[in-house]
Amino acid sequence: MSGSEEITRRRRKRLADECAEARVYRDLAARRSSADEREILLGLAEAEERHAAHWQALLGDEAGPAPRGDVRLRLLALLARNFGSVFVLALAQRAERRASRDAADDVDTTPAMVADERVHEEVVRGLAARGREQTSGTFRAAVFGANDGLVSNLALVIGVSGGGVAASTVLLTGLAGLLAGALSMGAGEYISVRSQRELLEASAPDPASRRIVPDLDIEANELALVYRARGMSTEDAQRQAEAVLRGAEARPDPTPDPRHEVVGTGVGAALSSFAFFASGAAVPVLPFLVGLEGLPALVTAMVLVGLGLLLTGATVGILSGGPPLRRGLRQLGIGAGAAALTYLLGLLVGGTIG
The missing domain is CATH 1.10.10 (Arc Repressor Mutant, subunit A)
Structure with missing residues (x-):
């Protein structure tokens, strides 16, 4: 590929990405109930369209048919059309961070466009922060519930298995751990959130x-x-x-007091924690429910829980603006460590009793 062809290809990609980002913001604006947020998002869309016009002018007759943007931006546009949630805003924040880096490295990008992209990232960060504040109480309970269910019940199942008991006992123990843990988590979250709200009310x-x-x-x-x-x-x-x-x-x-929105409601946190703990705790029990026993059941349970921990960590990473893979691996490492320690304790206790 010649130098001029490479320049044209790069400019066409930049044009496609700017158009895709504009579509994302317009689709997000269409799904927002707040007039203020709609106005902000439409302002971002207009800015991206100005950037697209810059690349269109540079390409001239070489622009050709409307190009398709980066696959991540096309996926983001699809999510924006169908959801328009804080999850999509968090992804848009990451997309703006990449766009800011790309703009700074492109010789055809004007200083004003580079500055625009930096500002856009901060604007999207602010919009995402609003959504995070509104959902943080329930989201925190959901993440902790799912993570605790996955790790604690896997550790329980593995620990009991390490003691050399029958598969039926492992299954009964896992189901009991699911129910007891879900009820405990739900009650604990309700009391915790109610107490925190009461403390805020007393201080207001x-x-x-x-x-x-x-x-x-x-x-x-x-x-x-x-x-x-x-x-x-x-x-x-x-x-x-x-x-x-x-x-x-x-x-x-x-x-x-806006802090009440961050804390959430006691009932919402309790239901979220109960449901997600139960969902997570059910995963390590599934192999025993379908009839697996011994090592195959344990390996299957560990693989399923590992995937669940990766998904939970990646979700936290996306919503917090961090790297999803790193967050997922962190969750996986912590869960694996807890399960391994519990299994060793089960072997020790089982050997002592035997």
């Missing part, structure tokens, strides 16, 4: 106290002490108190 300012502000003595009052108690310096607390007194009549009621 009482909205009713704002109604007495207009009646305070402007020259002598303790309002500044309130702000000092919240950690402000003496000077800052005094300025804040004076500002509140000056605008007491016009100040709106306080908005709900």
Whole structure:
């Protein structure tokens, strides 16, 4: 391939990628319920279309028919059309990071376009952060539930097997571990989230106290002490108190504490934790349910749980903006270590009892 053909090929790829990114943002915008988020996403789409026009102008008559973008961007566009969730925004954030690097390395990209791509990554990061905050409580419970179910029940099944018991006993133990663990996880998550929300409510300012502000003595009052108690310096607390007194009549009621959205609800976290723990804990029991015994059953259980841990870790990686493979391997390593240790303990205990 000649140098000019390579330049044309590269420019066509860049044109295709910009068009694909614009489609992703327009499809995401069509599925957002917030007018503010729709406006932001449409603004990103228009920016990507400006970039596409730059490559179209460079190619001129060599642009040819509308090219297809990178396969990852086409998949992202498909997800955006059908889901439009925080999961898609997290993937879009990774795509913008790649686009930012590619733009910086391309000699035909203008400095303004490079700067645009950096800004786009931050915009998508902000939108994804909104979604992460809204789902973080339930998502945390789901991930912990699935991971705990996979690891703890595999460790339980392997540990009991290491003790040399019959396959029927292993199956009964695994099912009991599934039910007991799911109930325990659900109850624990409910209590944990409810307690956290109650602590936040106890620490939040009482909205009713704002109604007495207009009646305070402007020259002598303790309002500044309130702000000092919240950690402000003496000077800052005094300025804040004076500002509140000056605008007491016009100040709106306080908005709900956003930390409650991050924590989630007790019922949602409990149901999520119960369901995902049960799903994860069922995996190591499946080989025994279908009639496998001994080493074949254990190997099958370990392979299935390993795949589950990889999937769980990769999902966390995608939603957190990290590398999915590295997160998946980390989950797999931790789970394998716990299972191996439990199996060794089972061998030790079984040998001692025997």
